[in-house]
Amino acid sequence: MIRDHFRVLVVNLSSGKGQIVQLDGRNSEAGGSGLAALIFNKYGLPEQPWNDSRQPVIFAIGPLTGYFPLMSKTVCSFKSPYHNQYTESHAGGRSALSLCFANLDALVITGKAERLCCVSVSSRSIEIKDVSFMKGMDVDESGKILRGMSKGSGHRTILRIGPAGENGSAMANINVDTYRHFGRLGGGAALGAKNCKAILIHGDAVFSAPANKEYSKLFAKVYQQVTATDMMRKYHNLGTPENLQGLNDIQSLPWRNLQATSDSAIDTINGERFATDNLLRNSACSGCPVGCIHVGYVREMFDANHRYTFKQVAYDYETIFSLGTMLGVTTTRSVLNILDSIEKNGLDAMSGGVALAWATEASEKGLIAEKETIVKLSFGDADAYQQATEMLGNGVNDFYRLLGQGSLKAAKEYGGEDFACVLGQEMAGYATGEVFFAAQSLGFRHSHLDSGAYSYDQKHSKQDINGAVNFLISDEASRAFMTSMVACLFARGVYKNELLADCLHSVGYSELAAGINPLGVHIQKFRWQTRIATGFAPEAITIPKRFYTIKTWKGSIDSNYLKSLKSEYGKAIMNLAGA
Template sequence: MSYGWMGNLLHVNLSDGSIKEVPLNDRIKEDFVGGKGFGARLLYDMVPESADAFSEHNALMFLTGPLTGTLAPAMRGCAVTKSPLTGTFVDSYFGGDFAHEIKFAGYDGIIITGRSPGPVYLSVTPEGIELKDARDLWGLDTLKTAARVREAVGAHHAPKVACIGPAGENKVRFALINCDPNRHAGRGGCGAVMGAKHLKAVVVAGNKGVRVKRGSGFMEAVNGALAEMKDNPYILAFRNDGTPGSVPFADLEGLLPSYNYRGGSFKQAHKLDPAAQKSEFWLRDAACFSCPIGCSKVGMLKRGRHRGLVTDVVEYESAGMIGSNLGIGDTKAVAYLTYLCDALGMDSISAGGVVGFYLECAERGVWGNPDHRFGDPSLVERLLLEIAHRSSETGDLLAEGVKRASARIGRGAADWAVHVKGLETPAWGVRGAPGMGLAYMTGDRGGCHQRAFPILYEVGGEYWKSAPVKRLEIEGKAEIVSELQNYLAGLDTLVKCDFGQYGISATSYARMLSEATGVDMTPSDLSTVGERIWNLVRLFNCREGFGRQHDSLPRRFTSEPLPDGPAAGHMLDEESCGKMLDEYYRLRGWDAEGYPLPDTLQRLGLMQGG
């Protein structure tokens, strides 16, 4: 009998069509727990050095954690693969129902290897597991694909779908995987890997139950977590305003990217905030599976060109990257463009990054049509379509991401290509938040705000270890970043939701995990698991050739002072970056080039076989 975990991974090799169950061993359960941990261990072991992310040698995994599928509040799943955008390990998280359904089908994860000769989808239902012809689905957008696949399997099964759109099929390097219902494994191009494997969709329905070891203890732990969340001001803010609640804060603090990150505030930010969204379309709260927060909002556009469109909240990241970063201060337009990204199957963060990059190229007369300007939703719509279908020279170029596009354009374009390790950065400027800069530099999948979010302490006023944090200080930021990275990587094994963790204590997470699995773990054990994962992922990235020179920030952040907001005039020069990095490597037990030292690996049990 297995508790928390279902006890098996499902491995499907698309090259030869073989399907097998792989039992989880105790070692991987205890050392890596689930989610990101399983992904780190398996990707390191399964994907050979320097494998092309689009080749049959890459693996794509959908992973859950021991708390996924239970009443533990706000749990998710993740997709893990070698990123075609960065060449690093990538883990991309998705809410909704899909991850939970993997557990109900009896698995802790689905591993896809090889490459199918033609378009297929994987069907996992109580009637059996099979690869089915997907030629008639190829070309459909994500929403139509999911509907068609659900229909094919049969509504009586209540199946859940993960699928790609045209962007994934065309190997747009930042294509996403759309997971029921319209939640996304967005970052790092997991959808492009799926497209390269000719896997249009995965559909899952299961009758098995997730069993917990100590039922009453588990419910006590769950109720404890719920009680913590109930009056937590962050949780209440997510409930009331969703993630766009951060728009006014970021705008005021000079953290909101505008005009391809040139600015840190946006005159029309108030047209993207929760009040604007409420007045244009919100009708109700929506929640992911087993989440008591309900940070998503669903509604119908009531005015304008796209009147009648049913769509979700414009998340903060989309408001920032498709809105302010492209100079668009119109909720209706941004809601539609974000919907279009979802339907085409592209990450709206990277999409906003590449379009912003292109518009600056055009404005400077370096590439594209010199009449193209920021602030034009119709132009952005055309560009998104051209990118997803690679149907124009510009679209085909931008589908490669800003790093490759800027290298191909030349003429100094790399100076305004805003990315770290090839991953377009999210909607948080870092020139007025050095710790956030370090988090971008050292993010395991490239420029990412989810591996550590020191802005909360630097700008948000939260105390770090009972003391206030000086916003522009360089020293001490490495400790915040490395400890947050370890802690959050630990929680990414469960698999936690980024927003849920604002309200749930480490003690509650550890307790829910222990009661569910019967394997007792403390908060500090979880952080150690996180540190182990962080080092193993670093080993993977080092094996792919990454090192200190890649732990860097784009020129925009290091050499161009922020023009607006309370930190106006500031930037993160090379010297400051170097100092933070030295301190960070020292705390991590890595050498000056950023390679984990043998003692560190020994301490974390990573010396053998990794």
């Protein structure tokens, strides 16, 4: 499996044919994020719209996939329907190992099928199946059918979209093996534009682990660190929902469309309450021994004969924020019911929840009438939100179709731009302060994981523009290398550069091992150059007024500091890219 080139399968849905392509660049682009940018530069059309049938949807893994614990993610890259620019989304499940055992470094989908289709690939075959009968099916229904159509499980992954993806919603995700997602910036719509309902990847090949003792000892060392120490234990226990209480305590948790940053009702919806009342089991991505996926359950009576149905849905910090505190919903059962609807319709939970929070405040202010929302939206009304997510996913009228393109686009039509909680895309759940707001608004994926800005805010009360910008740029470079491996970013505390170098060397990638820092900077620069070529301009991204009006543990947001920080960070990005 060790090779100095990338082995890429390109499937053209227009012609119904596939081709194995070998690409150079292993020692410069590494894999994952770097490889995805390399492929987009070869097959992408920077000046054409996101839904041009020739645009690629790319799935890429890294050189350590399959060899070490938590090297379990896949990078999905595409031109986004949200902002019409190049972007990435990351997910786990079985996707990475399936690609690895299909003897591929990347899978690329181009073209557009005449009818709704399912693409099935393995190490030896490609099949494109007509699944027109699945049109409009939700993620649960299609998943049951696709599992029946495919052989076994093991190293088989099922990627699928729901109604939101078919409808072209910029909030549509790609569901990965039920509990994971390529979530943000509209990957589901990118597949939907190709008439692709699902992708099945069968990892049916085998490869031998390195025979040297160095590898065996190193694997045991890494496994020990991620399973027997406190370094990763928190992700298995309460998981990321543990952060709800802490952020609420320091006035950094968004409530009711960020009209507040703390609320005493946190006791009814924090991580401990979910674990006590709703946790069914833990699950894990393939290749991960930690088990950070927390699967919750809700028991619902569905008829007068007292018969019950059980819903199982994976929750985490982000979904509890977006469908709980952001909507003023304060019971665990209600959050899981809304999340179940979001999941079935194939919507990104953060984007959908934050958009509905804006719609609720706009309704309360009289900017949107009930004829648009169909149901009356009120903070805390979980039943209404459950219905609204269904309508948002299906785009039932002009209002919901527009809202599905983003809160700011809806606000330009109806008003309410000042309180749209958008930082490049609908915000993540960290109202920690100026550094995070600037970082997410301009970050490569507009993600809270582009950098550790939310942590920086909590550790630094002093205003230091140069220090903050230098941190954001350097931190992103190290993460760019991690996402080129492709490691779960939860493991960034384990996989320091020295350990990464040892891992790469042990499996035969000595040149990569010797150049981690410069390679991280190179990949970071290369990704930005790719995105800038598709239209990224920092000055075109605004931070709505709502973010200037809140209070955190440091006090009121300093408007001048936030504006200056965003401006200098934008300049630093453009300078890095040589633009």
